[in-house]
Amino acid sequence: MQRVLVLVGDAAEELDAMYPIFRMREAGYAADVAALTKRDVQLVIHDFDPQSDAYTEKNGRKLPVDVTFAEVDPSDYIGLIHPGRPGAGVHPHRPGRAPDHGVLLRARPAGRHGLPRPQVPAVYGLLRGRRTAAFGPLAGDMENAGATVVDAPDVVDGNMVSCRGLAGPPRVVARVRQRARARDRPGLSTGQMSAPGNRLAAPTAGAMSPGRIVDVAGRPVRVHEVGSGPAVILLHGSGPGTTAAAAWGPLAAALAGGRRVIAPDFFGFGASVGPTGRAAWTEQVLGVLEVLDVERFAVVGNSMGGAIALSLAVARPEAVTCVVGIGTLGIDMPLPDGLDDLWAYEPSRSAARALLELLMHDPASIACDAVDARLRATLEPGPRAAFAAMFPRPRERWVRDLALSEAELASIAVPVLLVHGAQDRVVPLRDSTLPLLGILRDVRAHVFGGVGHASPVERPAELHRLLTVFLEDHD
Secondary structure (H helix, E strand, O other): OOEEEEEOOOOOEHHHHHHHHHHHHHOOOEEEEEEOOOOOEEEEEEEEOOOOOOEEEEEEEEEOOOEEHHHOOHHHOOEEEOOOOOOOOOOOOOOOOOHHHHHHHHHOOOOOEEEOOOHHHHHOOOOOOOEEOOOHHHHHHHHHOOOEEOOOOEEEEOOEEEEOOOOOHHHHHHHHHHHHHHHHOOOOOOOOOOOOOOOEOOOOOOOOOOOEEEEEOOEEEEEEEEOOOOEEEEEOOOOOOOOHHHHHHHHHHHHOOOOEEEEEOOOOOOOOOOOOOHHHHHHHHHHHHHHOOOOOEEEEEEOHHHHHHHHHHHHOOOOEEEEEEEOOOOOOOOOOHHHHHHHOOOOOHHHHHHHHHHHOOOHHHEOHHHHHHHHHHHHOHHHHHHHHHHOOOOOHHHHHHHOOOHHHHHHOOOOEEEEEEOOOOOOOHHHOHHHHHOOOOOEEEEEEOOOOOOHHHHOHHHHHHHHHHHHHHOO
16 A cells, blocks of 8 residues: 655644545555654644634644654655644754654655645745745745745645645645556556567557547647646657557556646648648647647657657747657757658558558567558548658658757757657667757656667556656646
8 A cells, every 4th residue: 555644743733634634545545644753643723713813723633643753764655745734844942853854855755746834845945946835924934935936726846736725635635646646557558568578559549538629720630638637738740640549548548647638630640630840730739729728738749749849848938847758859860761761651561560660679569450550540541641741752851840940949948858769760869869968958868778769659657657757846
């Protein structure tokens, strides 16, 4: 059973303490109560008197303590919950004991979920540069600690979830449980290869919706949505026959535990009809987000979709929270032989198998039904005609069209995660991720050995874990 840690002390608010404890236990997590000493702590009940500038306080229940701060091993816990109200935080009149909080918070539990009472992170410098909700009278203290106070019932900032008052715990505990479920999902195994030696079957759409057609500037765009929470946009690549559902179904299902996942078909793919090229696709995605009333979002792009993800970060820097590029285009490079072969595809069963062998590092992992599914997708009349006209020779110009200038790339201020297969023959590591590491301002990379151009298929569970941590850290 996975565990969360609940920090309490004498005079902690009864509702703030008891509610998350019982709700997390109800959800199947062990909620351990921690305090300075192993004895029952005295909880209190607060109320507001309209005739007074202060709240009233009376004793409530006593709460048994499971573990002292000194006994806690942070690696045993996926999350930290710190209920509010006076008494539950640092005790300045007992300075010898207060550092116990600091040790615990600095180490932080292994998970990415928390409901912190703001004074404790503030004392130890953990609010600097963070966004947080705050009980009104404490807003100035939070700002003095370096935080940005957001006027909202609850706020998610990376691994921190906060609320501002008595009405907050239900919303915040729901957020914590959502994120805990997302962290615990088993990964992307349905119909996909999850480790070397497994066979690639026909792709499935997982829990992604069938999608709907929305009107973007008078043109039809198919959009798939699943889940709720902070928005993340998934942008597919340029392989023949690809669609958002085929490319992202299992990953969308895995991310949907704590996020609103939106995956459109680019113009020229699936059921979306319109002009193609970086500028057109960038405007298309912005149009979709306007129709769906999405103001801030993370964006994950695969191959060509990575180029559009970077383009969105340049076009709407105030809206994009972070970018993930998987085997990404978006930087000027010579036309790779593998990409030339991919864009030159003409439908046949042998060509469909050759296409999958080009994408995957291990051709032995490709099952017959995956070849048949790819062939059927590339024979669809509308997408077949659109793809045939999309990347005519000389194809170097389409690489250049998808490339951002070095100045544009250097202007991207949001965090960027680059994921690449070491054996990628379509967009080689040396031509993409390695030079981007020297240009982007806030960038990190993860390289999978023994992986080609299909990281979402070849390393699904590991990719899901990478994305979950990165997205949570940069909400």
